Amino acid sequence: MTANLFLPVSVIGYVVAIFTATLRTVYRAEGARRATSVLLIVTWLAHCGAVVQQGLRIGRVPLTTGAEYLLVLGWVVLSLHLFLWFRANVEVSGLVLPPLAGVLCFAAMQLLGVHPARPDAPADGWFLLHTTISTIGMATLCVAFAMSVLYLIQDRALKAKRTLALLGRLPSLGRADQLGHRALVVGFVLLTIGILAGVIVTAEDAERPIEVGAKQILPVLAWIVFAIVLGARALLGFRGRKSAYLTIAGFVLGLATVVGMTL
Amino acid sequence: MLILVGSNHRSAPIEVRERMSFPIERLPEALTRLRAIDGVAEGMILSTCNRVEVLAWVVIEPASGIDSIQRFLAEVHRLSLPEIDRYTYQLVGTDAARHLFAVACGLDSMILGEPQILGQVKQAYRAAAEQGTLGPTLDRLLQTCLQTAKRVRTETGIARHAVSVAFAAVELGRQIFGELAGREALVLGAGKMGDLVARHLAAHGVRSVAFASRTYTNAVLHAERVGGRAVPWEEGVAKVGQVDVVVSCTGAAHQVLSKADVVRAMRGRKRGPLLLIDIAVPRDIDPRVNEIDDVYLYDIDGLQNLVASNLEERRNAAEEAKRLVVREVQAFERWRLSQEITPVIVALREGLLALGQHEIERFRGRFGEIDAKQLQVVEELTRAVIQKILHRPLRHLHGAVERGDVAECTALYRQIFALSETAASDRASGAPPDEAAPPGPNRVIRGGRDGS
Numbered sequence: 001m002t003a004n005l006f007l008p009v010s011v012i013g014y015v016v017a018i019f020t021a022t023l024r025t026v027y028r029a030e031g032a033r034r035a036t037s038v039l040l041i042v043t044w045l046a047h048c049g050a051v052v053q054q055g056l057r058i059g060r061v062p063l064t065t066g067a068e069y070l071l072v073l074g075w076v077v078l079s080l081h082l083f084l085w086f087r088a089n090v091e092v093s094g095l096v097l098p099p100l101a102g103v104l105c106f107a108a109m110q111l112l113g114v115h116p117a118r119p120d121a122p123a124d125g126w127f128l129l130h131t132t133i134s135t136i137g138m139a140t141l142c143v144a145f146a147m148s149v150l151y152l153i154q155d156r157a158l159k160a161k162r163t164l165a166l167l168g169r170l171p172s173l174g175r176a177d178q179l180g181h182r183a184l185v186v187g188f189v190l191l192t193i194g195i196l197a198g199v200i201v202t203a204e205d206a207e208r209p210i211e212v213g214a215k216q217i218l219p220v221l222a223w224i225v226f227a228i229v230l231g232a233r234a235l236l237g238f239r240g241r242k243s244a245y246l247t248i249a250g251f252v253l254g255l256a257t258v259v260g261m262t263l
Numbered sequence: 264m265l266i267l268v269g270s271n272h273r274s275a276p277i278e279v280r281e282r283m284s285f286p287i288e289r290l291p292e293a294l295t296r297l298r299a300i301d302g303v304a305e306g307m308i309l310s311t312c313n314r315v316e317v318l319a320w321v322v323i324e325p326a327s328g329i330d331s332i333q334r335f336l337a338e339v340h341r342l343s344l345p346e347i348d349r350y351t352y353q354l355v356g357t358d359a360a361r362h363l364f365a366v367a368c369g370l371d372s373m374i375l376g377e378p379q380i381l382g383q384v385k386q387a388y389r390a391a392a393e394q395g396t397l398g399p400t401l402d403r404l405l406q407t408c409l410q411t412a413k414r415v416r417t418e419t420g421i422a423r424h425a426v427s428v429a430f431a432a433v434e435l436g437r438q439i440f441g442e443l444a445g446r447e448a449l450v451l452g453a454g455k456m457g458d459l460v461a462r463h464l465a466a467h468g469v470r471s472v473a474f475a476s477r478t479y480t481n482a483v484l485h486a487e488r489v490g491g492r493a494v495p496w497e498e499g500v501a502k503v504g505q506v507d508v509v510v511s512c513t514g515a516a517h518q519v520l521s522k523a524d525v526v527r528a529m530r531g532r533k534r535g536p537l538l539l540i541d542i543a544v545p546r547d548i549d550p551r552v553n554e555i556d557d558v559y560l561y562d563i564d565g566l567q568n569l570v571a572s573n574l575e576e577r578r579n580a581a582e583e584a585k586r587l588v589v590r591e592v593q594a595f596e597r598w599r600l601s602q603e604i605t606p607v608i609v610a611l612r613e614g615l616l617a618l619g620q621h622e623i624e625r626f627r628g629r630f631g632e633i634d635a636k637q638l639q640v641v642e643e644l645t646r647a648v649i650q651k652i653l654h655r656p657l658r659h660l661h662g663a664v665e666r667g668d669v670a671e672c673t674a675l676y677r678q679i680f681a682l683s684e685t686a687a688s689d690r691a692s693g694a695p696p697d698e699a700a701p702p703g704p705n706r707v708i709r710g711g712r713d714g715s
Contacts, residue, residue: 028420030418154438158435158438158439158559159553159559161561161565161568161569163568163569163572163573163576167438168423168424168438171441172437172438172439172440172441173438173439173440173441173535173536174439174440174441174442174535174536175441177535178441236531236533237531237532237533237534239535239557240535240536240556240557241556241557242556
């Protein structure tokens with residue numbers, strides 16, 4: 001088996017980029033901003049290379065095992081961060097999303113050798129839709145999570161009357177809320193489609209007994225939490241700190257599903 | 264030589280600054296008069312509410328240039344020379360350039376880093392350019408200065424945050440809502456500070472400002488002054504949950520908004536967070552209101568702490584800005600010195616080439632029969648020899664900028680090669696060098712309470 005050389009390069013890229021992003025946030029150094037942007041683009045390319053190499057190795061979209069899922073999820077999370085940074089000018093999400101993507105990439109690197117590829121896994125149809133949509137949906141929910149975390153940090157800083165220099169490093173509450181809400185709406189729709197596609201995949205496989213375990217229950221619980229957040233917002237104007245906490249809770253449930261999948 | 268004669272909020276009281284200012288309509292005439300002064304090659308006048316500064320490039324002794332400009336100021340403003348001398352500072356050479364850069368960057372302003380001064384320097388530059396009183400040196404100086412000021416504003420934190428209580432309130436609003444456009448504000452009470460905050464909020468896009476005062480006529484008065492609308496006191500208090508920003512500045516001896524009031528106001532609210540600014544002493548709003556979810560309460564101390572930390576940040580940024588200014592002034596000074604050696608280089612090269620041509624003509628009869636092509640070869644040979652001979656002296660001359668001995672070096676070259684000063688100056692695009700001036704930066708301070 002050929003080693004995926006892109007993976008260690010990606011992990012090193014994440015570590016250095018997170019370091020420069022922290023320098024940028026703390027000292028507002030312009031050089032650190034430029035360095036972070038270059039490093040993250042290089043890391044994105046390396047991570048992309050790792051995904052492609054894994055796909056070539058197994059001869060299909062690399063979403064057949066938990067390790068591959070982590071690999072692709074990390075890459076989509078980083079892609080969304082770069083999109084947020086360069087299109088929506090939200091640089092500070094660099095403190096949450098790249099570390100998350102880096103952890104996912106590192107976990108994938110550790111697990112790829114342990115988890116053998118599943119050549120028997122369905123290669124197309126509902127399974128592919130289920131895995132692809134769920135991955136993109138989970139990555140979008142990572143953005144909602146990041147915005148909720150930043151919202152809570154900003155909220156705490158405002159309540160504690162921190163200096164404007166510190167507050168200015170974070171997105172405004174309004175911006176974090178708006179971006180988080182958008183990400184949550186998109187993530188919720190994708191999660192819904194992903195769950196429905198998963199139900200169809202299970203139903204199609206007549207020989208396989210219907211399982212009801214954490215892997216099935218946790219995403220439904222996460223879906224319920226997100227539905228409550230969105231419904232309460234639409235009907236009752238529910239937003240702010242409580243909404244941020246609930247979004248984080250929903251994300252943790254989703255993440256628990258991912259972790260459960262890889263164990 | 265660059266000279267600057269000026270008066271600012273530190274060197275002169277407001278009565279003198281008022282008399283010394285140049286109204287915009289009188290500026291063209293004043294610039295023409297300035298340029299007409301003997302020895303003044305280029306000039307610009309910066310006149311703002313806090314300073315009047317005359318910047319000139321003179322081709323005479325700096326001290327004479329300063330005297331002439333002081334006389335000019337005395338005549339224009341009908342002040343005595345001793346008065347002018349007492350209330351102005353005079354800077355020469357690099358010090359003048361550094362001062363100009365510091366002014367444009369807001370480093371010399373009453374409020375450190377204030378942004379208006381950059382626009383005023385630009386305006387003064389435009390006025391001088393339109394009046395034709397700028398030449399290559401001041402034009403280059405001012406362009407470099409404006410670019411540096413822009414860099415200072417974008418690369419340092421000198422103008423990043425508010426340094427007034429009213430503007431700090433606006434910044435807080437931005438930190439909470441992102442944009443203030445379309446938001447609604449309510450002012451409780453009839454304090455002047457409330458008006459000021461309301462004005463700032465309105466200027467930053469707040470859609471409507473309602474004023475509520477226990478005396479309704481006061482609310483009407485303030486609403487008319489600021490451009491909002493007046494509401495009765497009870498209606499105003501009831502509106503707290505329906506607006507985004509509440510500014511409270513009543514003179515009441517007791518609290519006008521309790522925690523229970525705000526909890527009630529937030530119930531069923533769909534607008535998102537609520538910012539409460541309490542600038543009254545004694546405070547109008549129960550401090551425990553800050554404990555309520557999505558409610559942010561700032562009192563006068565909180566706002567002043569923000570302003571103080573911002574000022575501290577500006578002071579730190581000012582140090583960084585000063586370093587940037589020093590670098591840019593040095594770069595300008597190198598350019599200016601290189602302009603001083605250019606006429607010498609031109610004169611030296613042209614003189615030797617003319618000499619070579621002359622010698623070719625003189626010896627041409629002795630060559631015998633030579634055709635045009637052979638003559639061309641002889642000319643090229645002569646030019647090549649001259650270029651080779653000039654190589655080291657010219658490199659030494661260029662090195663004078665870095666060594667800081669441009670004046671001595673150019674004088675020596677003129678003497679050795681018997682170069683004509685006027686011929687060189689005529690050919691040079693820059694201003695003529697001031698041979699008599701002492702080398703390096705110079706500074707003359709006479710009068711003025713503070714010449715820094």
